[in-house]
Amino acid sequence: xxxxxxxxxxxxxxxxxxxxxxxxxxxxxxxxxxxxxxxxxxxxxxxxxxxxxxxxxxxxxxxxxxxxxxxxxxxxxxxxxxxxxxxxxxxxxxxxxxxxxxxxxxxxxxxxxxxxxxxxxxxxxxxxxxxxxxxxxxxxxxxxxxxxxxxxxxxxxxxxxxxxxxxxxxxxxxxxxxxxxxxxxxxxxxxxxxxxxxxxxxxxxxxxxxxxxxxxxxxxxx
Amino acid sequence: xxxxxxxxxxxxxxxxxxxxxxxxxxxxxxxxxxxxxxxxxxxxxxxxxxxxxxxxxxxxxxxxxxxxxxxxxxxxxxxxxxxxxxxxxxxxxxxxxxxxxxxxxxxxxxxxxxxxxxxxxxxxxxxxxxxxxxxxxxxxxxxxxxxxxxxxxxxxxxxxxxxxxxxxxx
Numbered sequence: 336x337x338x339x340x341x342x343x344x345x346x347x348x349x350x351x352x353x354x355x356x357x358x359x360x361x362x363x364x365x366x367x368x369x370x371x372x373x374x375x376x377x378x379x380x381x382x383x384x385x386x387x388x389x390x391x392x393x394x395x396x397x398x399x400x401x402x403x404x405x406x407x408x409x410x411x412x413x414x415x416x417x418x419x420x421x422x423x424x425x426x427x428x429x430x431x432x433x434x435x436x437x438x439x440x441x442x443x444x445x446x447x448x449x450x451x452x453x454x455x456x457x458x459x460x461x462x463x464x465x466x467x468x469x470x471x472x473x474x475x476x477x478x479x480x481x482x483x484x485x486x487x488x489x490x491x492x493x494x495x496x497x498x499x500x501x502x503x504x505x506x507x508x509x510x511x512x513x514x515x516x517x518x519x520x521x522x523x524x525x526x527x528x529x530x531x532x533x534x535x536x537x538x539x540x541x542x543x544x545x546x547x548x549x550x551x552x553x554x555x556x557x
Numbered sequence: 558x559x560x561x562x563x564x565x566x567x568x569x570x571x572x573x574x575x576x577x578x579x580x581x582x583x584x585x586x587x588x589x590x591x592x593x594x595x596x597x598x599x600x601x602x603x604x605x606x607x608x609x610x611x612x613x614x615x616x617x618x619x620x621x622x623x624x625x626x627x628x629x630x631x632x633x634x635x636x637x638x639x640x641x642x643x644x645x646x647x648x649x650x651x652x653x654x655x656x657x658x659x660x661x662x663x664x665x666x667x668x669x670x671x672x673x674x675x676x677x678x679x680x681x682x683x684x685x686x687x688x689x690x691x692x693x694x695x696x697x698x699x700x701x702x703x704x705x706x707x708x709x710x711x712x713x714x715x716x717x718x719x720x721x722x723x724x725x726x727x
Contacts, residue, residue, distance in 0.1 A: 352638065
C-alpha cells in the first residue's frame with residue numbers, strides 16, 4: 336500500500352504544498368482582517384456602540400422594552416417583514432412606546448454594504464426610517480448590480496433627502512467601516528438569520544410572531 | 558461488494574482512472590464549495606453559527622477559515638499532489654459535515670447546510686437534510702477510496718508503488 340514520490344518530484348511536491356498552505360493562511364487572515372470592524376470607524380448620528388452599533392430610536396425613554404431588529408437590505412424576507420410590521424414599529428417609535436435599534440447587516444454581499452452605508456447617511460438627515468421603508472418598497476434583486484449610488488440617491492430623493500452632504504456620503508461610502516462594526520457585533524450576538532427580532536434580549540417566535548401584524552404588535556409592546 | 562472486490566478493481570487498469578475521477582469530483586466540489594464562500598465571510602460565519610454546536614467565537618473563526626481550507630484541499634486534489642493527505646482530510650471534513658447536519662436534523666433545527674454558500678436559519682419546509690447527508694457520504698467515500706488507493710491518472714505528483722498492491726497507473 337505504501338507509496339512514495341520519486342526523487343526529483345519531492346521538492347516540487349513540498350513546494351506546492353507549502354504554497355497552498357500559505358495561500359490558505361494568508362487568505363483566511365485577509366478575510367478575517369477585511370471583515371473586522373474598527374474602533375475608530377466614523378459612525379452616523381444616533382448610533383450607539385453599547386447597542387451593537389445599531390441605529391437607535393428613543394434611546395432615553397425610560398421603562399420601555401428594547402427592540403433589536405437585525406436585517407439585511409438585500410434580504411427579500413426582510414422586505415416582507417418591513418412591509419407587514421413597518422407601520423407598527425414606526426408607530427411604537429413615534430409614540431415612544433419602545434426603544435428600537437436597527438442593525439443593518441451585510442452578509443449578502445457588497446450591495447448590502449452600499450445600502451447600509453446609504454441608510455446611515457440618511458440617519459444623519461433624520462430620515463433613516465423613511466429611507467428604510469422606501470428602500471424595501473423598491474428592493475431590487477439580490478447582487479444584480481442594481482443597488483448603486485444612483486439608485487440609493489434616488490431612494491433618498493424620494494423621501495426628501497436632497498442635500499449635497501447625503502450625496503457625497505453615498506458616493507464616498509464613508510460609513511463602510513461602521514457597516515463592518517455592525518456585522519461584527521451581529522456575529523457576536525449570534526444572529527444567524529434575517530430578519531431577527533429580540534424584545535428585551537429574547538428572540539420572537541419565528542413561527543408565529545414575525546409575519547402577523549397583531550401577534551407582532553402584541554410581542555413588541557408586551 | 559466486499560473489500561477484496563474493491564481491491565481487485567483498484568488494482569485493475571480501471572483503478573487509476575476511477576482515482577482520477579474521484580480526485581476531480583472531490584477536489585472540484587471542495588474547491589467550488591470554498592470558492593463560493595470566501596467572498597462572503599459574514600455569511601459563512603452565520604452558516605457555521607446556525608448549527609448551534611460550537612462556541613460563538615470558534616464558529617466565527619471556522620466560518621472564515623473553512624472556505625479557504627476547502628479551496629486548498631480542492632487545489633491539491635485536482636492537481637494530484639499529496640493525494641493521500643488531502644483525500645484523508647477531505648473525507649474527514651465530510652464526516653464532520655455529516656455529523657453536524659445530522660445533529661441539526663435530530664435536534665429539529667431548520668437550517669441550510671451552507672455547504673455552497675448560503676446557510677443560516679430557513680423555513681422548516683425548505684430543509685433538505687437527507688439529500689445533504691447522502692451527498693456528503695458519497696464525497697466521504699471518494700475521499701477514503703483515494704486515501705487507500707492514491708495512485709491515479711494524470712497526477713502532478715508521480716507516485717511509484719513500493720509494495721505493488723495497486724498497479725501503477727502512471
